[in-house]
Amino acid sequence: MEVLLMPPDPYPVTYDVAYPDRELNRLTTFFRIFTVIPIAIVLGTVSGATWSSTYEGTTTYGAAAGGILFGGPLLMILFREKFPLWWQEWNRQLLGFSLRVGVYMALQDDRYPSTDEAQSVALHVPEVDAKEELNRFLPLVKWFLAIPHYIVLAFLWIAVFFVLIFAWFAILFTGRYPRGAFDFVVGVERWHVRVISYALLLVTDRYPPFALKP
Structure with a gap:
């Protein structure tokens, strides 16, 4: 009797970058660490960055509003079993923007990162119904369960x-x-995006695979 093996379901969060099958701009590549600075500053203003400066013995601190929404969604999922869609959309758009800046910094695209257009980055983060699709208590421990991924990713980013x-x-x-x-x-x-989506964005309870491929 023939046994048919069903392929595993794909992970709900997907990520890819279109390969630039062309000559890349060598000048902007050479100066990439400098050309990325303006858009990195823009990203910092919406990603919850903090900074400090000292002048003549006086230290000034600053902080930017925004960042990935984590605490609020965690409490809403835990106590109300809700995850407002506009919170999900904010996280999705901020992640997409930060990925485009990262792709530019990693030399994968020589087009300047857009604040709203996908460009070469293909990111899919699903909308979720917290009551129907998420375990209300799991967000309390996802950050801990993802520790093995943090360790592996630390070595992978060194290799990168x-x-x-x-x-x-x-x-x-x-x-x-x-x-x-x-x-x-x-x-x-891709691995990094899956872990973020599981542990911080809280859009899936499915544990990320230890894999580089889709």
């Missing part, structure tokens, strides 16, 4: 750092991002 140095030289000399290096960086980013 060296891959980006290699890609930087490759683009300067050939104009092309080596496909193997590109796919590895996208894989680490």
